[in-house]
Amino acid sequence: MGRSPCCEKAHTNKGAWTKEEDDRLIAYIRAHGEGCWRSLPKAAGLLRCGKSCRLRWINYLRPDLKRGNFTEEEDELIIKLHSLLGNKWSLIAGRLPGRTDNEIKNYWNTHIRRKLLSRGIDPTTHRPLNEAAASSQNQEATTISFASASACKQEDDSRILERCPDLNLELTISPPHHQNQADQSGGRTRSPCFGCSLGLQNSKDCSCDNINIGTSSGSSTSGYDFLGLKSGVLDYRSLEMK
DNA sequence: AATCAACCCAACCGCTCCTTC
DNA sequence: TGAAGGAGCGGTTGGGTTGAT
Numbered sequence: 417m418g419r420s421p422c423c424e425k426a427h428t429n430k431g432a433w434t435k436e437e438d439d440r441l442i443a444y445i446r447a448h449g450e451g452c453w454r455s456l457p458k459a460a461g462l463l464r465c466g467k468s469c470r471l472r473w474i475n476y477l478r479p480d481l482k483r484g485n486f487t488e489e490e491d492e493l494i495i496k497l498h499s500l501l502g503n504k505w506s507l508i509a510g511r512l513p514g515r516t517d518n519e520i521k522n523y524w525n526t527h528i529r530r531k532l533l534s535r536g537i538d539p540t541t542h543r544p545l546n547e548a549a550a551s552s553q554n555q556e557a558t559t560i561s562f563a564s565a566s567a568c569k570q571e572d573d574s575r576i577l578e579r580c581p582d583l584n585l586e587l588t589i590s591p592p593h594h595q596n597q598a599d600q601s602g603g604r605t606r607s608p609c610f611g612c613s614l615g616l617q618n619s620k621d622c623s624c625d626n627i628n629i630g631t632s633s634g635s636s637t638s639g640y641d642f643l644g645l646k647s648g649v650l651d652y653r654s655l656e657m658k
Numbered sequence: 659a660a661t662c663a664a665c666c667c668a669a670c671c672g673c674t675c676c677t678t679c
Numbered sequence: 680t681g682a683a684g685g686a687g688c689g690g691t692t693g694g695g696t697t698g699a700t
Contacts, residue, residue, distance in 0.1 A: 468669075471668085471669065518667085525666095
């Protein structure tokens with residue numbers, strides 16, 4: 417029983433994508449945009465599952481992807497965000513323009529985990545290894561993430577700030593706002609620059625024209641948009657507590 | 659040069675969440 | 680209100696590549 421499969425497995429290709437398949441997918445999305453993934457393969461003449469097409473596009477073919485090695489700054493940012501968000505790779509990816517959740521997840525598992533371990537830091541709890549070992553015997557969850565936030569949000573917030581005082585975590589929940597909204601209406605998307613979205617307004621990292629995206633004392637109705645909730649980088653749904 | 663192990667990363671799988679009816 | 684469909688997410692796997700012996 418259970419759900420019907422997302423596609424007819426018997427007539428779909430699996431495994432590595434060929435150049436021809438890539439070209440077909442790119443051509444189709446250029447012509448029609450990212451529409452319904454389920455129906456896309458048939459429409460594009462691809463013998464692939466819709467999920468497979470989506471993954472291929474998002475992780476590999478999207479034109480805005482940044483290829484190449486991670487910088488030291490990206491490393492540190494990933495570590496910092498992981499300490500706050502846990503394994504919420506899509507949320508973390510939302511803060512790293514041009515990087516995908518899959519890419520960051522792979523990079524975490526292959527590089528950063530080891531890097532943290534070599535520093536004597538538990539990559540799961542972001543605490544010193546000996547301390548992490550001790551607390552794990554304590555049965556008390558110590559990971560600071562949204563997964564544990566619902567029960568003790570206030571406590572977590574203060575702990576997060578304690579560890580990352582440079583990150584402004586005045587989170588606000590607002591209705592989803594899609595980046596292409598402005599595009600669709602012909603307007604220019606006014607999302608904050610990367611620096612601003614990390615709470616670095618007026619710093620050297622801020623490259624935007626100082627759009628007021630709400631520091632805590634900034635815009636009256638909008639709080640600070642740390643996770644890009646208003647800028648459309650992320651959808652507020654992603655922040656739901658488990 | 660051959661073999662083996664470790665590493666890397668693209669892709670798959672199964673699940674959850676959201677939307678629609 | 681609940682069921683079904685679709686999209687997205689995170690964990691895992693498998694094949695290719697690289698480095699060591």
